[in-house]
Amino acid sequence: MRSALRGAPRRRCLPLLLLVLVTKTALGAAAAVALDRRDKVDPLDPSRGGEEFYQVQDSDRYCKKCPAGTYVAEHCKEQNGSSKCLPCKDDEYIEYPNDFPKCLGCRTCREDQVELSPCRAISDTQCACRNGTFCSPDHPCEMCQKCRPRCAKDEVEQAPCTPHSDRQCRPFTGTFSSSSSSLIMTIVLVVGAVVVLFLLSIFLWKRCCRRSPGDGRDLSGKSCSVVDYLLRRLTRYQSGSLGTQDNVRNEQFCQDRLLPRLPGSVTPSAPGLEVMGPTSYPRRNLVPVQGKDPVILLRRSFDIFAQGVPCKDWKRYGRALELLENDIALAEMNDKFSLEPFFQMLNTWLNRQGINASVNMLLETLHQINLGGIAEDISSKLVQQGSFQYEVS
Structure with missing residues (x-):
């Protein structure tokens, strides 16, 4: 009986507890929705x-x-x-x-x-920090700080200096990236090519402008242009023995101009050539061959003059021909690595002189500027070419 009485109040309180729990849950959900x-x-x-x-x-x-x-x-x-x-x-x-x-x-x-x-x-x-300085965006930028000037010898640069970060370096691992190796290879090839070209130019310059111990040639009185030297070599091979004789004569002319001589002395000459004193160049006038246009022959002779007169004397030669400085400057605007400027100067001279122009005037002007040996050499080549002949006195 007592146990039954004790359980009765508990059974009556159970619905009340359930009601309280349901009410509390509903109020919590409503509050969450309101807050949301x-x-x-x-x-x-x-x-x-x-x-x-x-x-x-x-x-x-x-x-x-x-x-x-x-x-x-x-x-x-x-x-x-x-x-x-x-x-x-x-x-x-x-x-x-x-x-x-x-x-x-x-x-x-x-x-x-x-x-x-x-x-x-x-x-x-x-605003941003100037080049070579930086300011970290994570800190107040009261003053820009200097970046590291370079990485240490045992480090490589990982990121350059920027206005917002310092130069980033990392330890050197001993390996190169593909881009670094290709850059180094390019630099090596370029430097090698420059060195080879430099040595080649020195070799050709020495061959052109210095005495050769083997054959005793002295080309110091001629043009030192590599192109001119190659052209002369090609002409010599094409002309055969005739080119060899002309070279010996040119060498003798250069020695006559460069070596001092006493009055009455005789300079050793090549076989077949008699070299006298300063008056050893007989000035014989040239006349065009019969049956050909003298103007055409005169223009054709320009090639011999262009190859015979040294480049270093062409300006002086042009002034002696009474060309203006503007004429010489305009001629030099052409390809300087060819003989075209010389042709332009002589064409300008021909147009200025008109009917008075002659090959003897060109040769006489060479004598006037102390290039008599070259003048006689050119005269000989013009006669051998068959365009002119010596005037019979």
Whole structure:
């Protein structure tokens, strides 16, 4: 009987406990929904404090915020109305919608900074550290710090210096990347090519402008152009023994001009050539061969003059022919690695002289500038060519 009485109150309290638990759960769910709704504020609802509106101080009235680049000059008069907005001045800015009573002042870059972009109404001045300095964006930039000038000998550069970070170095591992190896290979090839070309040019220059111990040739009186030297070599091979005799005669002329001689002395000459004193060059005039146009023959002789007169004497020769400095300059505008400038100078001289031009005038001018040996050499070649013949006295 007692046990039955003791269990009866417990059975009556069980529904009450269940009711309390259900009520508590429902209230918790309702509170969570309310909190969730409160967090989701409509930005266009001024009563909920939306982002597009602001509440006027000491008032229940809401006004629309002014757009970026403007400030609130006067609050709205009616609820949810638009405020009076005025643009920022030249040295002011606001970069987002606001309810500020005035704009913000623009930033001025420091002396250790450079200006990336100027201040505008919707953005502040953008500054950055100068080259070789940096300022970490994770810390207040009160002063730009100098970057490391270079990595250590046992390190390689991983990232260069930037306005926002220092130079990054890592230990040298002993291996090169493909880009580094290709760059080094390119540099080696370029340097090697330059060295080879330099040595080749020295070799050809020595062959052209220095005495050869094997055959005793002295070409110092001739042009030292590599192209001219190759042209002379080709002409010698094509002309055979005749070219050899001409070379011996040219060498003797160069020695006559360079070696000092006493009056009455005789300079050793090549076989078949009798070399006398300074008066050893008989000046015999040339006349065109019969049956051919003298002007055409004169123009054809320009090739012999161009190959015979040294390049270093051509300006002096042109002035002796009474060419103007402008004429010489215009002729030099042609290809300097060929004989074209010489042809242009002689053509200009021919046009100036007209009917008075003659091959003897060209030869006499060579004698006047102390190139008599070259003049006699050219005379001999013109006769051998069959274009001119010696005048019978």
